[in-house]
Structure formats: structure tokens, C-alpha cells
Amino acid sequence: MRVTPPPSLRAAERGMGWRGDKLDGMTEATDPAGAPAKTWKGLTADQRRDRRRAQLLDAGFEILGTLGAAELGVRSVCRRAGLTERYFYESFDSRESLLEAVVDQVSTAGFARMGEARHRANAARADPVKPMIRAYLDYFSEDPRRGRIQFVEAGIAFPLGHHRKPGHPRAVALFTDLLAADSDEEKGDAADLTLNAYALAGSQAELIMRWLDGQLRVPKERIVRHMLGVFRAVQDVTSRAERVPKEPLD
Numbered sequence: 550m551r552v553t554p555p556p557s558l559r560a561a562e563r564g565m566g567w568r569g570d571k572l573d574g575m576t577e578a579t580d581p582a583g584a585p586a587k588t589w590k591g592l593t594a595d596q597r598r599d600r601r602r603a604q605l606l607d608a609g610f611e612i613l614g615t616l617g618a619a620e621l622g623v624r625s626v627c628r629r630a631g632l633t634e635r636y637f638y639e640s641f642d643s644r645e646s647l648l649e650a651v652v653d654q655v656s657t658a659g660f661a662r663m664g665e666a667r668h669r670a671n672a673a674r675a676d677p678v679k680p681m682i683r684a685y686l687d688y689f690s691e692d693p694r695r696g697r698i699q700f701v702e703a704g705i706a707f708p709l710g711h712h713r714k715p716g717h718p719r720a721v722a723l724f725t726d727l728l729a730a731d732s733d734e735e736k737g738d739a740a741d742l743t744l745n746a747y748a749l750a751g752s753q754a755e756l757i758m759r760w761l762d763g764q765l766r767v768p769k770e771r772i773v774r775h776m777l778g779v780f781r782a783v784q785d786v787t788s789r790a791e792r793v794p795k796e797p798l799d
Contacts, residue, residue, distance in 0.1 A: 602640040604630040609651040614694025618702045621648055645706075652703045655695050660719050662688040678727060682753075682776045686769055689761055700758035720750035728784060741787045749783055 592600070608629035612621050623644055627634050641647045666684035670677035689696040724746040732742060753776055759765045760772045767775075 598639060601630075601632055601636050604632060605637060605640055605647065606651060606654060609647050610654070610694065610698070613648065613651055613702050614692075614698050617697075618648060618706050648702075648706055652698055652706065655698045656703075656719065659685055659688045659695070659699065660723070663723070678780055679773065679777050682780075683769075683773050686757065686760075686773060689757065690769065693761070696758070696761040700754065700761065717750060717754075720754065721746050724749040727780075731784065738787075738789050741789060744788065745783050745786055748786075749780060752779060752783075 605626055608626045609621060611629060612625060621644060623634055623637050626644075626647065627637050637647075641650065662684045663681040666680040667677040670680045689699065725742060728742055728745055728749075756765070756772065756776055756779070760767070760769075765772065
């Protein structure tokens with residue numbers, strides 16, 4: 550026997566968009582494991598969560614890149630993203646974890662740009678260092694917010710030596726790899742390689758930061774040439790003690 554709901558209940562169901570056992574806009578999809586997954590307006594729960602996280606990252610990027618770390622808070626980010634605070638904690642443990650994610654996102658994209666330049670140069674059998682420097686500068690000069698986040702706000706949020714400071718370990722690893730590819734074992738050793746990589750990571754970052762903030766008023770191509778010259782100069786620096794030849798045995 551089929552029970553017909555009273556008119557008032559049927560009207561309420563229509564007002565809620567209810568159709569049988571689903572709300573309007575809600576359908577069922579199938580996940581890779583074969584189990585049905587509820588969707589809302591074509592998006593699964595995971596997709597909606599990813600979209601909210603992206604909204605929070607975009608809001609954090611905007612605030613950090615224009616107003617600075619001091620203005621980055623849970624409420625200000627949620628307000629700009631158009632989300633409630635409960636959705637913030639769905640993706641991030643704290644304001645600091647969002648800040649770290651934004652800085653890391655900028656840093657990762659910058660190194661990816663250099664990686665693409667290196668790949669193209671290697672494919673053309675060309676020296677990759679100069680194209681990589683130019684690609685990195687292009688990435689930051691395209692959007693001033695990136696440079697502020699990477700070279701100003703990251704330095705404030707993650708003091709020198711902080712284990713979470715994004716970018717610096719990657720820069721050291723990159724310079725170590727580039728130096729090793731063209732090193733002269735007769736002149737230096739592994740310690741020289743590490744020392745030179747750290748020297749380059751610090752000096753090149755300082756040059757980029759001062760060029761971006763306008764303290765170095767030179768054209769981009771000149772700063773590219775200068776950074777390349779610094780790389781070449783540091784490349785052969787060695788502090789290894791000279792080997793003392795052994796006296797011949799009687």
C-alpha cells in the first residue's frame with residue numbers, strides 16, 4: 550500500500566527541491582573503486598573540498614602579496630575567499646600552515662619555471678644557466694606579488710635557518726647540481742661544492758630581491774648577465790689546502 554504524504558509535506562518537499570530521495574542538483578557518480586559518490590552540481594565532496602582549498606590559497610596569496618604577513622589571518626582570508634571559518638580548518642591547521650602553503654606554492658612554481666628552461670637548453674645542447682636565470686626573473690617580474698611573497702614575507706615569516714623556510718634548500722640543491730655538472734675535481738672537492746652552492750643561493754637571492762624592489766635600477770638583461778657572471782666567478786672558488794708533495798724516499 551502506497552502512503553501519500555499530506556499536501557503540506559509535498560509542498561515542503563517541492564520547496565526544498567526534493568525529488569524522491571535526492572535534492573535538486575545532486576546526482577550520483579562512480580569513484581575509481583566502483584562505489585557510488587554523491588555529487589552536488591557536478592562536483593564530488595573531494596572536488597568541492599579541493600576547490601575551497603584553492604579559494605583559500607588564492608585569498609592568502611592576494612593578502613600576503615599586497616598587504617603582507619601581518620594582515621594574514623583566518624578571518625581575513627575567509628572573508629576574502631567567501632567561506633566560513635569551518636572550511637578554513639578543513640584544509641589548514643592554522644594561519645601559519647596556510648602561510649607556509651602560499652609561500653611554498655610560489656617557490657615551487659618559480660623553480661618549475663627554471664626547470665622548464667633547463668630542459669629546453671639541454672635539448673638544444675646549450676648552457677642552461679643563463680636561460681634559467683632569465684626564466685626565474687621573468688616569473689617574478691610578471692607579478693610583483695610573487696616577489697614580495699618569496700623574498701620579503703617569507704623572510705619575515707621564516708627566519709634565517711628556520712627548517713620550514715621554503716625555497717632556500719631547493720636553491721642550494723639546484724646550485725649544487727649545476728656546479729657539479731661543470732666542476733673541476735682537480736681544483737675543488739665536495740666541501741667546495743657545498744660552500745659555493747650556499748654562497749650562490751644567498752647572493753643570487755639578494756640580487757633578485759634588490760632588483761625587484763627597485764634598489765638596483767638596471768635593465769633585466771644586465772641583471773641576468775651579472776648573475777651569470779657571479780655564478781661563473783663562484784664556480785671555481787676553492788678553499789681546499791694545497792696538497793704538499795711527499796719527499797721522495799731514500
